[in-house]
Each structure stands twice: as structure tokens, then as C-alpha cells.
Amino acid sequence: MAQAPTSSGAINPDLAQLHTELVALVGELDAAVGRAKDATEVTALLNEIAEVNARVTNLGRQLFTQQTARITAGVATVMEQKQAALNAVKKIESVKSVVEAVGKFLAVVDKVIDIAKLVL
Amino acid sequence: MSNLGLTERGRGYRTRSGAAVTLALATLLVGCRTPVASSDLSAFGKAAAGISQQASTAFTESNKLARSVSAEHFIASGQVGLSESQFQLAVAPSDIAAWQVALTRLEEYSDALASLADDKRAPAMSDALLKVGKNLNNSAIGVSVSPLVGAGFASLGGAILAGVQDHEVRKILARTDPAVQQITSEMASAIGLSDAEGLRGTVKSNWTTSLNGVRADYPAAATNHDLAKQRALVDQYLAALDKRDAQLKTLADLRQSIVALGAAHAAAAAGKPASAQALLSIVVARAEETKRLYDAFTAK
Numbered sequence: 001m002a003q004a005p006t007s008s009g010a011i012n013p014d015l016a017q018l019h020t021e022l023v024a025l026v027g028e029l030d031a032a033v034g035r036a037k038d039a040t041e042v043t044a045l046l047n048e049i050a051e052v053n054a055r056v057t058n059l060g061r062q063l064f065t066q067q068t069a070r071i072t073a074g075v076a077t078v079m080e081q082k083q084a085a086l087n088a089v090k091k092i093e094s095v096k097s098v099v100e101a102v103g104k105f106l107a108v109v110d111k112v113i114d115i116a117k118l119v120l
Numbered sequence: 121m122s123n124l125g126l127t128e129r130g131r132g133y134r135t136r137s138g139a140a141v142t143l144a145l146a147t148l149l150v151g152c153r154t155p156v157a158s159s160d161l162s163a164f165g166k167a168a169a170g171i172s173q174q175a176s177t178a179f180t181e182s183n184k185l186a187r188s189v190s191a192e193h194f195i196a197s198g199q200v201g202l203s204e205s206q207f208q209l210a211v212a213p214s215d216i217a218a219w220q221v222a223l224t225r226l227e228e229y230s231d232a233l234a235s236l237a238d239d240k241r242a243p244a245m246s247d248a249l250l251k252v253g254k255n256l257n258n259s260a261i262g263v264s265v266s267p268l269v270g271a272g273f274a275s276l277g278g279a280i281l282a283g284v285q286d287h288e289v290r291k292i293l294a295r296t297d298p299a300v301q302q303i304t305s306e307m308a309s310a311i312g313l314s315d316a317e318g319l320r321g322t323v324k325s326n327w328t329t330s331l332n333g334v335r336a337d338y339p340a341a342a343t344n345h346d347l348a349k350q351r352a353l354v355d356q357y358l359a360a361l362d363k364r365d366a367q368l369k370t371l372a373d374l375r376q377s378i379v380a381l382g383a384a385h386a387a388a389a390a391g392k393p394a395s396a397q398a399l400l401s402i403v404v405a406r407a408e409e410t411k412r413l414y415d416a417f418t419a420k
Contacts, residue, residue, distance in 0.1 A: 016317070023321035030328045039339035046332040050193050053329040057186050057208045060322035067310040068215040070302065075222045077299035078229045081292050085232035088288040092236075092281065096245050099277070103251040 012066065019059045026052050155286040156293070158237040160393050163400045165230035167381055170407035172223035174374045177410065179219075181367060182210040182323050189326045192333070210322050222303060226381075229296065237289045239282070246278030293389040304382030311375040320371045327364035331357060370410045377406040 029049045036042045190208040199206070253274060312318020334357045341349040380402040387395035 020317045020321060023316055023325050026325040026328050027316075033335060036339075039343065042339050043336060046336055047196075049329050050189075050196065050332060053189065053325045054193050054208065056325040057190065057210060057322055060319065061208070061210060061212055064211055064310050064319060065215050067306045068218045070306045071222050071310075072218050074299040074303040074306070075225050078225050078296055078303070081296040081299075082225070082229040082232045084295070085229070085236045085288070085292050088285075088292075089232070089236050092241065092285060092288075095281070096241065096248060099245060099248040099252060103248055106252065 012063075015059060015066075016063055019056065019063055022052055022056045022059065026056060155239070155282060156237055156289045156388060156391075157393060158234045158239055160388060160396055160400075161230050161234035161237055161289070163397065164381070164384060164388070165227040165234065167377070167384070167400045167403040167407075168223050168226040168230065170403060171374070171377050171381060172220055172227075174370075174377060174407050174410045175219050175223070176216070178319075178371055178374050179211045179216045182319060182326075182371075185323065185326045185330065185367070186210040189329045192329075210319060210326065219307070222307075226300070226303070233289055233292060236292070237285055241285065242278040242282035245281040246274045249274035249277040290389075290391065293385070297386055297389040300385040301382055304378050304385075307378045308375050308382075311371055311378065313375075315368050315372075320368060320375075323371060324364070324368060327360070327367070331360055334360070373406045373410050377403045377410075380406070 026049055029045050029052065033042055033045045033049075036045060186209050187207045190206070194206045250271065253271075310318055312320035315321060315324045334353050338350070338353050338357075340346075341353055380399045384396040384399035384403070387393070387399060
């Protein structure tokens with residue numbers, strides 16, 4: 001069996017971990033809003049959520065790009081095997097067409113022989 | 121007249137025996153294992169196309185949300201320069217395009233395999249061989265082929281072709297499987313195993329942030345005991361939570377579809393077409409559910 005194709009860019013596990021931690025931090029800040037004593041606290045927490053979220057989105061997009069690079073690396077193998085399938089179809093079709101051609105050729109030969117018999 | 125010894129008269133025992141052998145061989149070739157069905161391979165391509173549609177919708181919605189949230193962040197920042205780069209996206213457009221290409225390639229690959237597994241080709245080969253046999257019988261060169269033997273050889277020819285097709289299909293499925301597993305596992309990982317990671321994590325975080333406006337207004341309404349305003353804000357908040365849950369569910373469904381697609385390919389490569397079919401039906405069901413949810417989500 002063929003090996004999995006090598007990736008063009010491995011995902012950075014530290015960045016993935018940081019992204020997960022930032023998502024969790026947004027969750028914690030969100031929960032803290034429910035415990036706020038006054039509007040000032042609420043506003044401060046909401047501002048923190050917005051700041052952390054900006055980094056979540058930025059980091060998440062970068063991670064997604066790294067993973068997409070690994071997806072693209074696998075696609076090359078799929079394309080090679082698609083071509084292998086098309087080549088196999090061509091070979092099989094040519095075998096079938098030879099048999100069909102022989103059948104047609106024999107029919108023509110018979111006609112020629114029949115005509116030759118009439119002439120002779 | 122020359123005779124190649126295939127007439128029933130005089131050599132009846134041998135010809136019947138020969139025909140029985142060819143028919144037995146044909147049965148053996150066809151019956152030794154269930155061939156990979158062309159329809160199963162086509163179903164894989166359709167499932168990949170369905171996932172492509174699911175992913176496109178999910179990414180568009182994720183980006184709309186991220187851009188809307190980053191607009192609020194930009195306004196609050198007080199920056200004076202306005203440019204597109206200040207508005208964030210959850211998924212880069214080049215990555216969306218790469219996913220569409222990857223899924224289209226999977227679709228094309230399965231179409232090529234379905235064509236290779238075409239189950240109409242073997243009977244066509246048998247028919248062609250039968251025609252050759254008939255032509256030999258009727259030929260002026262004096263060959264006589266027993267109908268039983270002719271039918272046996274024609275059947276064997278078709279069975280051999282079917283065997284060759286199936287062998288090639290299985291070989292290609294096995295060669296491609298590691299790449300398909302890599303593609304689908306990376307896609308599933310990018311979407312995220314839970315709402316705490318991957319794109320699902322980013323979307324959840326963006327939804328939390330998108331509710332800042334409602335929550336910023338609430339303390340004043342609560343302090344002033346403005347019950348009507350409080351009620352309106354709470355209703356707005358809860359409605360947004362429903363939308364968030366619906367969007368997160370569609371991402372979870374997308375991930376499930378991708379995992380099922382990879383598992384279906386692995387099952388087909390391992391010669392388990394029934395499992396592959398069952399998994400592909402999950403993909404179709406998920407795609408329909410995603411469409412229903414998004415239709416409901418975007419309905420006015």
C-alpha cells in the first residue's frame with residue numbers, strides 16, 4: 001500500500017494549543033460577565049473578550065491555512081490515481097474494441113469469400 | 121472441410137466437458153468476491169460534491185460573522201485609516217478555494233474509478249466474443265464452434281474482463297487510501313473535534329463577541345429597571361444564542377460528513393462495500409440537514 005504523501009507544512013502544535021486556550025479564555029470571560037457587579041466591570045470584560053477574540057480569529061485562520069497546505073499535498077496523489085484509473089479504462093476499452101473489430105472483420109471476410117465463390 | 125474439433129458430433133463429451141470448465145471458471149472469477157460496484161464509487165463522488173457545498177456555505181457564514189465582529193473591534197479601536205485588511209476573516213479565501221479544489225479532485229477521482237468499474241463493459245465483451253464465435257461458425261473458412269462452448273468462452277471473456285476491472289479498481293483504491301485519509305483527517309481537524317477548537321472554536325468565540333453590543337446595553341436597562349428594554353435585550357440575546365448553536369451544529373455536521381467520507385473510502389479499499397454505502401448515506405443525510413438548517417437560519 002502506498003504511503004501517505006508528505007505534507008508541505010506541518011501544523012504547529014503549540015499554536016493549535018494556544019488557539020484552544022484563547023477560545024477557552026473567551027469562554028471564561030463570557031462567564032465572568034454574568035458575575036459582574038456593575039456596568040464598569042461588564043464593559044471591561046466585554047472589551048477583554050473583543051481583544052482576545054481578535055487573536056482567536058487571527059490565529060485560527062493561520063492554523064486553518066497550515067492544515068489546508070497538508071490537504072493540498074494529499075490531492076496530488078489523488079490526481080495521480082485518477083489518471084491511473086483513466087489509463088486502465090483506455091487499456092480495457094482497447095481490448096474490447098479489438099474483439100469487436102475481429103468480429104466485424106470476420107463478417108467482412110465471409111462476405112468477400114461468398115462473393116469470391118459466386119465469381120468462381 | 122477442416123474441422124478444429126469443436127463440433128458436438130464425434131467429440132461431444134470433450135466439448136461439453138470443456139464448456140463446463142469454461143462456465144465454471146467464469147462463475148469462479150465472478151463469484152469469488154463481490155466486485156466494487158460502479159454505483160458505490162459514483163456515490164463517493166456525489167458525497168464529496170455534497171461536502172463541497174456544505175463547506176462553502178459553512179465558510180461563507182463563518183466569514184460573515186468574523187468580519188461583522190471585527191468591524192465592531194475596528195470602530196472601538198479609534199483608528200482613522202479604513203482598509204479591508206482591518207476586517208478579519210475566519211477562513212482565508214485562498215483556503216476556501218483550496219478546499220473546493222480538493223473536493224472536486226476527489227469527485228473526479230471517484231468518477232474515473234466508477235468508469236473503470238463500469239459493470240456494463242463485461243457483458244459487452246461477452247456479446248462481442250459471442251459475435252466472433254457466431255461469425256466463425258457461419259464463416260466460409262469452415263470452423264465450427266459448439267454453441268455451448270462458444271457461450272462458455274464468451275462468458276469467460278466477460279468474467280476475465282470484470283476480474284481485471286475489479287483488480288484495477290481495488291489496486292487504485294488501496295494506493296489512494298492513505299492520501300484520502302490524510303485529506304479527510306486534516307479537514308476534520310481543521311473544522312475541530314469540538315466547539316473548543318479549530319474553526320468551531322473560532323466561530324464560537326466570534327459569536328460570544330458578537331453579543332457584546334446587547335450585553336453592553338443591558339446594565340443600564342437593569343439599573344434603570346426598564347423592564348421592557350431588559351426583556352427586548354434578553355430576547356435578542358437568546359435568539360442570537362439559538363443562531364450560534366445552529367451554526368455550530370452545521371460545522372459539527374460538516375466534520376461528521378468529512379469523517380464518514382474518509383471512512384467510506386477506507387471501507388471500499390478494504391473490500392467492504394456495504395459499510396462504504398452505509399457511511400455515504402450518512403454524508404448525504406448530513407448535507408441535507410445542513411441545507412435545512414441554513415435555510416431556516418437565513419429565513420426571514
